[in-house]
Amino acid sequence: MQQGQRIFVLRAVEPLCTCYLKVGTVKIVRCKNVPPDRIETFAVVEGYNIITLTDFLRRVPYGWESYLLETLTSDWLSDQLHDYARQRRITGKSYPASEAVPLVPLAYVRSIRDFYAFEAHVKTARQQRGGSSRIPSEWYELPAFYYSNPSVIFGPDDVIPYPYYTDALDFELEVAAVIGKQGINISVEDAESYIAGYTILNDWTARDVQKKEMAIGLGPAKAKDFATSIGPYIVTRDTLANFRNGKGFDLIMTAKRNGEEISRGNWRDIHWSFSEMIAYASQDVMLNPGDVIGSGTVGSGCILELGPDNVGGWLQPGDVIELEIERMGVLRNTIGEKRDPRAPQ
Template sequence: MRWTNYLSRTDQAVHSALLVEGELLALDRPLIDLLNSDVPLHGWADRAMARPWERCAAEDADLLAPIPRPPSVRDFMAFENHVVTSYAALDTEVSPVWYDQPVFYFTNPAAILGPRDMVPMAPGTARFDYELEVAAVIGRSGADLHPETAEDHIAGYVIFCDWSARDLQTTEMEVGLGPAKGKDTATSLGAYLVTPDELEPFRKGRGFDLRMNVAVNGRVYSSGNWSDLYWSFGEMLAYASRGTHLRPGDIIGSGTVGTGCILELSLTHGEAAYPWLRPDDEVLIEIEQLGAIRTKITTSSAAPIPLR
């Protein structure tokens, strides 16, 4: 199944919808409400197909993020090739801790954008970047999950783009905290929440044999594969849930796939070959089976205000 939210032009409200052959079959409530209900998603799918609240063409719909305001957003760093290449280019050794446990940071749930929303640059940045990632959406609450069964708590997967101001990120992390303002201006999700059963035929290694790509202004920048994960989503969920609860709608990002950001590409090939994002750049982010995020970069809505 493929689910999303869209803004209905009938009542100007947010509705969940099941994608069937290019058409959205809507229900009378947003997707987060479905995840928080006692009815499984396949039950809601039966209802949408039998008695849709509304029908509309997906191509013409005002698509929103599948989870526009998640309870929390954790972003891991689970692709070894990205970590090794980035650290080597910075002449830094990868900490052995990374191989002992998955690591993550919390980012801003209030900064979620949909798959067609324009992306504002962070105030004050001159080195704006994308991050090509996939994320799991939690569909069933759980705590202290076991790595072998934790994936049973996943409602589906979405494309995840962690837009990053590298200059701000570098400065603020010198004090040993963060990232913070380098990351929290925008995170794009979409285009659809795809349920795990749709992806099972592609399972390989610790992930799925599905291509991940980014093009900037029509030129391919990044290309990777979901199956390259070093830490599986089961392991990430087990670690994230240790001593706490995961809740329906929580977002668990994978971290950047190898070559999946301009930072990595510019360190290995030079900034002239892979320049940072600028206003009016068009970015296309695709993962096989999950759809695409198509967006344009815009100027920041505000300038940094001096603190002292």
């Protein structure tokens, strides 16, 4: 977390559902290791003023996290939260956020649908995988997606395990929407109201495995089955409203490898809006709080597109990847050692 930010310590009733909420420019982050008790935390922060949510959450009839996500999609509930914060300006003891360890911003990711929404990525990636750069007409007719693995979610500063079965590990710079309330057969016009907020997503990929799987015509599967990173915050829709541009937002997206910027794109270049993705995903299927909708890779947002020879090759153990989106923070991860589990220990 950035120096100077402060958080409030609150003993959580549900220790897995712990957040930090910055009202106004709203950001949510789960964190741990805050002194003195080193427990997880939940609070409202206005600048440097801290407001506990103990009384606010006593009335909650179900899990804290689901309630919080729903609060961020409801004007009425959000107004209640802001009114409560105004009434309880400063309560409790605060600590520098730098002392906290940020976690995955969602305690429970119900599902991940990762889309393919940036035209530049589709064109270049198809070409780099040995196919034609011509984009199929069907891509312009519907927003395609695949299901990722919600049981292998990593957060800020986590070490990413290097799959033993690949020699071509890659990152993917994406943005994701977090669903905040239930809905089925959601219209494009109503879809945005179902978004609790946005976060950065890294869709780690084994490129050599992906190439083989896609040649079969089914997948990706094991190429993307081992890790997805999200974080560091969930940023609410209202926070980004002034940056709306077309179907996306005029926000720079960058990737750094070991401190050197190697990729730069912009969310505004997205072809399919999140409203269109959500409407498509919800056709005859219920979406629930905690479902994650990934955008797919921004143009030039991966080594596959940039060309391994141009950026120092595929990822190696010890590499540090930092994905940043303006107004949304930095998602940083380190690549772990490559170990063959079949080898004698």
